[in-house]
Amino acid sequence: MSQACFLRVALPVPLRRLFDYRLPRNLPSHGLRPGMRVQVPFGKRKLIGILASTTTKPELAEDKLKSALQVLDEEPVLQPDILALCEWASRYYHAPLGELFSLAIPATLRQGKPLSTRHRLWRLRPAAADAAEALLSRAPKQKQAWHFLSEHPKGLSEDSLKAFGFATSILSQLEQKGLVEHAEVEEHSTHFEAVDPILKCAPLTLNDEQQHALAAITEETSGFRPALLDGITGSGKTEVYLQAIDHCLQQGQQALVLVPEIGLTPQTINRFHERFNVPVVTLHSGLNDTERHNAWRQGLKEEAGILIGTRSAIFAPLPKLGLIIVDEEHDLSYKQQDSIRYSARDLAVYRARLKGIPVILGSATPSLETYNNASQHRYLHLRLTQRAGNARAPAIELLNIRDAALQDGLSEALLEQIKTHLDQSHQVLVFINRRGFSPTLMCYSCGSVMDCPGCDAHMTLHRNPWKLHCHHCDTRRPVPSSCPDCHSSNLQAVGEGTEKIEETLQQLFPKTPVFRIDRDSTRNRNAMEKILAQVHSTKACIMLGTQMLAKGHHFPRVTLAAMLNMDAGLYSSDYRALERTGQLLTQVAGRSGRADKPGKVVIQTRDQENIALQQLANGSYQEFIPLLLQERQLMQLPPFSFQALIRTEAATPAEGERFLSLIRTILEQQASQLNLNGPEGLQLLGPWPAPMERRQGRYRQQLLLQSVSRQPLHTILNFSLSSIESLPESRKVRWSVDIDPQDMS
Numbered sequence: 001m002s003q004a005c006f007l008r009v010a011l012p013v014p015l016r017r018l019f020d021y022r023l024p025r026n027l028p029s030h031g032l033r034p035g036m037r038v039q040v041p042f043g044k045r046k047l048i049g050i051l052a053s054t055t056t057k058p059e060l061a062e063d064k065l066k067s068a069l070q071v072l073d074e075e076p077v078l079q080p081d082i083l084a085l086c087e088w089a090s091r092y093y094h095a096p097l098g099e100l101f102s103l104a105i106p107a108t109l110r111q112g113k114p115l116s117t118r119h120r121l122w123r124l125r126p127a128a129a130d131a132a133e134a135l136l137s138r139a140p141k142q143k144q145a146w147h148f149l150s151e152h153p154k155g156l157s158e159d160s161l162k163a164f165g166f167a168t169s170i171l172s173q174l175e176q177k178g179l180v181e182h183a184e185v186e187e188h189s190t191h192f193e194a195v196d197p198i199l200k201c202a203p204l205t206l207n208d209e210q211q212h213a214l215a216a217i218t219e220e221t222s223g224f225r226p227a228l229l230d231g232i233t234g235s236g237k238t239e240v241y242l243q244a245i246d247h248c249l250q251q252g253q254q255a256l257v258l259v260p261e262i263g264l265t266p267q268t269i270n271r272f273h274e275r276f277n278v279p280v281v282t283l284h285s286g287l288n289d290t291e292r293h294n295a296w297r298q299g300l301k302e303e304a305g306i307l308i309g310t311r312s313a314i315f316a317p318l319p320k321l322g323l324i325i326v327d328e329e330h331d332l333s334y335k336q337q338d339s340i341r342y343s344a345r346d347l348a349v350y351r352a353r354l355k356g357i358p359v360i361l362g363s364a365t366p367s368l369e370t371y372n373n374a375s376q377h378r379y380l381h382l383r384l385t386q387r388a389g390n391a392r393a394p395a396i397e398l399l400n401i402r403d404a405a406l407q408d409g410l411s412e413a414l415l416e417q418i419k420t421h422l423d424q425s426h427q428v429l430v431f432i433n434r435r436g437f438s439p440t441l442m443c444y445s446c447g448s449v450m451d452c453p454g455c456d457a458h459m460t461l462h463r464n465p466w467k468l469h470c471h472h473c474d475t476r477r478p479v480p481s482s483c484p485d486c487h488s489s490n491l492q493a494v495g496e497g498t499e500k501i502e503e504t505l506q507q508l509f510p511k512t513p514v515f516r517i518d519r520d521s522t523r524n525r526n527a528m529e530k531i532l533a534q535v536h537s538t539k540a541c542i543m544l545g546t547q548m549l550a551k552g553h554h555f556p557r558v559t560l561a562a563m564l565n566m567d568a569g570l571y572s573s574d575y576r577a578l579e580r581t582g583q584l585l586t587q588v589a590g591r592s593g594r595a596d597k598p599g600k601v602v603i604q605t606r607d608q609e610n611i612a613l614q615q616l617a618n619g620s621y622q623e624f625i626p627l628l629l630q631e632r633q634l635m636q637l638p639p640f641s642f643q644a645l646i647r648t649e650a651a652t653p654a655e656g657e658r659f660l661s662l663i664r665t666i667l668e669q670q671a672s673q674l675n676l677n678g679p680e681g682l683q684l685l686g687p688w689p690a691p692m693e694r695r696q697g698r699y700r701q702q703l704l705l706q707s708v709s710r711q712p713l714h715t716i717l718n719f720s721l722s723s724i725e726s727l728p729e730s731r732k733v734r735w736s737v738d739i740d741p742q743d744m745s
Contacts, residue, residue: 003056005029007068009038010098011049012110016721018097020058021068029054035076035083039069039112048112050078050101077109079317081354088350094717094737095340103340104315108293115297122171122182123155135177145170146179159294163281164273192278192305198249200277204239213240213382218247223356226349228374231384232393232620233364233590239388241325242275244360249278249305253322257308258344260331261551262286267532268308278305283313286525311336311344314351322357324348328551329361329370330583332742341738364590365583365621368629372639394561394592394599396617400608408504409496409564414602415508417560422512422540426559426597430501430544431588434565435518436460437500438493441468441479445488454697462520463499473696502544513538517545550587556595561588563603570610573691574744575637578612579628586621636708644705644713645741649698649734653689656701659729660687664703670720676712683707691745698734702744
């Protein structure tokens, strides 16, 4: 008699374990496979989990097990490589496997909706073809969509047309004119391999360095090849990506491209659409649930040849994945800062290893971890040192403003240079890493500052509408007419943000368009794409913005990049601050002089003699990074050591500190039993308050674990987490484990 079969299910709950269930009635066990969705009772709730495995030996007695309610799929929604990726991430980041599985599928599947759906197919009405030119003579976007559909006589899905930039409104307008029609049809998969030819236009000619890099990436003799594509800004990294993807597609494989910000996807996808005929889909948080579901399904069903996405796209299903590219690999956006604190860059390397395929980590300013891996020959180190075409590296000027009179943060010398470049019909980029109108509002009578009631932070003053806004907890308040403390009406904005500088530049250069690019101006859907289109269609203009401007954008008309308030990054208590300041400076500088006109960078500073600034101004980031590595090695900081950070959030400082003290005691006892103490073993630092101790009304404490090798960190956490979870305090205090923390604030 065969043994009974039980389901081992991973559920989306913050518990580091799996749950056993009996089979639903009348369901045979032979068709069950890991990766299927299972609906089960859990307490008083019904949850949808992922089948991790089946077993004949459940942890509890059979009569104590509940029956699963139903298995929702005939085929697994999570493919074997994604299951393996999540299982590894669960072990490495010490995170519940059920929460990782939940992260890896779209919200629609988490809600129990079917994977396959009906979709809207658009096609031309042949009888109306003769009238199209006349009807569309004054509607260029509709005309473009009509011609695009004419190249696909069998029709295209609405999602595919959206991916190519044709909104539903355009299709509806064509339908009203009687030129196209739509039908609701059962979905059917057209594999990307059926597209012929793959290329829409010929690739550019590569220089010797680009050819060497491409040959190393596409070499046929080995599979898993992590490579750092270390190219200065404007050196043509994207062209290497495109030709590597072409090689991948020619082999009948799919490509995954990760970008750090949603704002980069429009220009990236346009480059890919201009080059390839295969379907290119995007996956990011700016899509609604249905759009994310459809993009995810297109990857799974092999309809998408190329998938471009932000951090969470590392979990996208691509059965024929043959290449992974992580653009701007240094960017902090790849590290999840809440919930499961994973690094998409590091998961990309592990996923490539699982699949036995190349992975490209591209950056003009590599992270110290990636650069060190390349220096130690764990990764290929492919260098691009020449700017594409005739472009030259911009000249960098450190502009001393120590004794200068400033007009809303702008010196007279800088304003003169801006005017000179605008008079030559060039574009100017002004960078300041502060949103809003002003960093704070102060009473000039009593000196009080408008602070956030829930955070140890000032509230930022915004306009349109006027409001006080905490960027840490999202608290918003109207601007008071008088001081809450002394009732004086003498309230003044202190300092400058993007909105204030925008207002000043508009006053100083009234005939020049000023485009502000920050999280506030690009909040609405497609706002970033619209602003960039305006920039590219304008000759002389000023672009003003935050870090969003520094990430990979190509502005061929920009000849001057001005950087304000850069000194703040030179004196932070965060040991990573100098690395990030160097990356930011280099990335912003790289937006200037990318075409045939020479570029210049002006950095306003009150510390012109600062050694780091001098090194970056007179050399390059590639010369700066070895000096940072020497400093880190002397201090035994990452990448020459490894860290884990245990964080708590509690109603009072004492609660979090007491809980972390208990955790430290458990860790010390385990370290002694496992013989993990000593200089080569484990260091425990803390507990201590976080740099911003109070956020959202809760007090935050930290305990840092550090070791010169990874093994002691993971060993002690493996042995200790169950004891920590069993503490009564663990249910009263919010706490989390962050492996390889990138932000200590």
